[in-house]
Amino acid sequence: MSIEPGEYARLRRAAERLSGVPGVGKVEIAGGAVRxxxxxxxRHELAALAVAGQLNAQLPRTHPDFSARGDTALEAVGLGRLCRPDLLVFAETALESGRPTLAPHEVLLVVEIVRQSAEPAGAGDYAAMGIPFHLLVDPRDGTGVVHDEPGxxxxxxFAFGDTVTVGPxxxxxxxLLTYA
Known part of the structure; x- marks a missing residue:
């Protein structure tokens, strides 16, 4: 979905204002609205820590100077999308740009951990952004999905307890623990 640049700029300003409100978790833009x-x-945070730890242990071998972090936003202005995935794998040099968000071409992997009371984010946006890999972890039922290949x-x-391959x-x- 594309969005008119002026409308996206308005949504972006609203998202910035809302991100400072106490008690608000993620502030994202999707489907022409601020969410x-x-x-x-x-348990959501424990899952993020566990996956990040495993990725960061392997990245020096597969992608030196890359890291898995959960404190960075991803923005695709042309798609009208601002998202804050639970983890992103990207080159640490991307942080030197001075931009407040990462661009899709800088990201190798997006990890989303489904929140207890929310529907999972669709992988379609990440595929449209051209991000090579997407890992969805669902602690609601102890399952997950690895998306790869172009598109x-x-x-x-997979089910919790499995060892899964995500790219390299x-x-x-x-x-990983379920919410129950």
Whole structure:
């Protein structure tokens, strides 16, 4: 979905104002609207830490000077999309740009961990952005999906306890906890 530049700029200003409101978790732009979510619960954060730890242990071998971080936003202005995935894998030099967000071409992997009371974000936006890999982890039922191949034509489902391959990385999901 594309959006008129002036409309996106208006939404972006609103998102910036809302991001400073106490108690608000993610502030994103999708589908022509600003979307808010509550802060995550502890098990959500534990899953993010576990996946980030495994990725950061492997990145020096596969992609030196890259890291998996959860404190950076991703923006595709042409698609009208501002998102704050739980983790992004990108070159640390991208942080030197002075921009407040990463551009899609700077990102190798997006990791989304489904929040307890929310529907999962669609992988279609990340595919449209050209991001090579997407990992969806769903602690609501202890499952997940790896999307890869151009346009995410490959979809590999897994259950917590499996070891999954995401591009050149391997993630052991046996330590992930469900919300229940």
């Amino acid at each position: 808010l979510s509550l802060p995550p619960v502890e 995410y034509t490959s979809r590999k489902e 990385w391997t993630i052991d999901t046996s330590g």
